[in-house]
Amino acid sequence: MYTLGIDIGSTATKGVILRDGNEIITMAKVNVGAGTSGSQRVLDGVLSQSGLGVSDIKYIVATGYGRNRFELAYQQISELSCHTKGVSYLVPGVSTIIDIGGQDAKTIKVNNKGKMESFAMNEKCAAGTGRFLDVMAGVLETTVDQLGALSAQANLDMDISSTCTVFAESEVISLLSNGVGIPNIVLAIHKSVAKRVCGLARRAGVSPLVVMTGGVAQNSGVVRAIEKELDLPVTIPSNPQMTGALGAALLAYEALLENKSTV
Amino acid sequence: MYTLGIDIGSTATKGVILRDGNEIITMAKVNVGAGTSGSQRVLDGVLSQSGLGVSDIKYIVATGYGRNRFELAYQQISELSCHTKGVSYLVPGVSTIIDIGGQDAKTIKVNNKGKMESFAMNEKCAAGTGRFLDVMAGVLETTVDQLGALSAQANLDMDISSTCTVFAESEVISLLSNGVGIPNIVLAIHKSVAKRVCGLARRAGVSPLVVMTGGVAQNSGVVRAIEKELDLPVTIPSNPQMTGALGAALLAYEALLENKSTV
Ligand code: SF4
Numbered sequence A, B: 001m002y003t004l005g006i007d008i009g010s011t012a013t014k015g016v017i018l019r020d021g022n023e024i025i026t027m028a029k030v031n032v033g034a035g036t037s038g039s040q041r042v043l044d045g046v047l048s049q050s051g052l053g054v055s056d057i058k059y060i061v062a063t064g065y066g067r068n069r070f071e072l073a074y075q076q077i078s079e080l081s082c083h084t085k086g087v088s089y090l091v092p093g094v095s096t097i098i099d100i101g102g103q104d105a106k107t108i109k110v111n112n113k114g115k116m117e118s119f120a121m122n123e124k125c126a127a128g129t130g131r132f133l134d135v136m137a138g139v140l141e142t143t144v145d146q147l148g149a150l151s152a153q154a155n156l157d158m159d160i161s162s163t164c165t166v167f168a169e170s171e172v173i174s175l176l177s178n179g180v181g182i183p184n185i186v187l188a189i190h191k192s193v194a195k196r197v198c199g200l201a202r203r204a205g206v207s208p209l210v211v212m213t214g215g216v217a218q219n220s221g222v223v224r225a226i227e228k229e230l231d232l233p234v235t236i237p238s239n240p241q242m243t244g245a246l247g248a249a250l251l252a253y254e255a256l257l258e259n260k261s262t263v
Helices: A038-050 A079-090 A130-139 A144-152 A165-177 A182-204 A220-230 A243-262 B038-050 B079-090 B130-139 B144-152 B165-177 B182-204 B220-230 B243-262
Strands: A002-008 A013-019 A023-030 A057-063 A096-100 A105-110 A116-122 A210-213 B002-008 B013-019 B023-030 B057-063 B096-100 B105-110 B116-122 B210-213
Touching (some): A002 A038, A002 A079, A013 A038, A013 A243, A023 A038, A079 A096, A079 A105, A079 A116, A079 A210, A079 A243, A096 A182, A105 A182, A130 A144, A130 A165, A130 A182, A130 B165, A144 A220, A165 A182, A165 B165, A182 A220, A210 A220, B002 B038, B013 B243, B023 B038, B023 B243, B057 B079, B057 B243, B079 B096, B079 B116, B079 B210, B079 B243, B096 B182, B116 B182, B130 B144, B130 B165, B130 B182, B144 B182, B144 B220, B165 B182, B210 B220
Parallel strands (some): A002 A057, A096 A210, B002 B057, B096 B210
Antiparallel strands (some): A002 A013, A013 A023, A096 A105, A105 A116, B002 B013, B013 B023, B105 B116
8 A cells, every 4th residue: 555745845845655554665855845846746756666556555645835736635734743653753752842843943852652742833933944055055165065064164153143044144254354255154043053953852852862854954164063953963864854754654544444443 | 521432232232322321422333243353343432423422421321232241330230220210211111122133123011110021032043133034134135224114105014923043044035936015015014023022021021001112123024013912002112233332321320320329
């Protein structure tokens, strides 16, 4: 029995097809989000990669910011539930989830049954999200992919005093004009994101195992800064951007079983 | 007896010389803030304009973000106290002060004795400050001076949904590319600032007379948007950027009288 989870975020759309609720058949991701053709392209992607037709998929759950705009979904489930489900499946025993996406950040405290206990999120402020890193990479005339490697070369531990993306941008410009090396600035940028997001995580609750997901989990510099800020190791699942879609596919399978048992 | 008030802000430094606590002799303003030569230049300015020497000034009060860095000051007094003093002097009966500066916004509830009763301020987020307008003017390839006149030409009442400067910037770019006219976008920008700042004002308390000060008070579009948002007329004193320095000069005179009476 095949189920599909689709996660329609603000900057990317992700899909996962699962067999019998325990085998990932295929995954797809396109870098366009809600309000675009992203969901159709992801659907086409997972179907062609798996050789399945739409009629083979027995249940579809949509999640993410744009979840209400995908007409083929049987059900919409919140990102928080889907992320919790997906991460708990990949990393049993997870206690704290830190998810930093392109335009938001969320942190979830998970109980020992793998259920969400509390959460804290930032959806309104660019600080502490992927967007903050995009802006900073722009000012530094580099790309976000380079940031992790750059901060590894830092030799000076300094801080950016402004949390706000706009004010931090001015600070970075003045650091550059004062001749501070880019690696040191990037380290400070990563610390700024870490501080902001760990503040959020502490509001939800922090204890090991800490798992990080979302696009920014691919930035090793931010991961290191979070580990330092929390003084705890951070686990990154493979494909950290797919956990929402995976959780949606897992919840689709559970819904299918439930529907069967109630028929 | 001459007193000097100097207001060292983040983006501008202002000075006022007062005779006998009731006559403004001269004012000066330079568009550089704390951490620069701004305070020296303002001092030179007010002295040369008035033909006075430093020794003629009997008491100097410094206020503003950089107030602790001006060595000639006899006393440092908070911006909130100085603004309240200066505005109450210029507009007797003021009840609510809305001050929007280059990088911050503060709102003060004044009681019927002209004393601060409560306040609310934003010093950390660029939204709802002059910086927000600078960023938006940049995206629209215009200058902040033009914004008031532009929004007066609007023919469509629309909103920007993001409060965050960074996300609002993206929204404006997409409005532009969708062919929305600049005057309509500027109106929406002014409404965004007004909403943000009036939220702050409501936390402090709003009742007539409402007085607006700070650099952004010179933007007629923001003033109109605040009047609409509060459904109250807004009074702008002449030289709305000088009220902090004026209040400092007034408090300097009070300090002088007190010192005399205790001698
Ligand atoms: S603090 Fe800066 S980044 Fe955050 S909402 Fe305000 S303007 Fe946006």
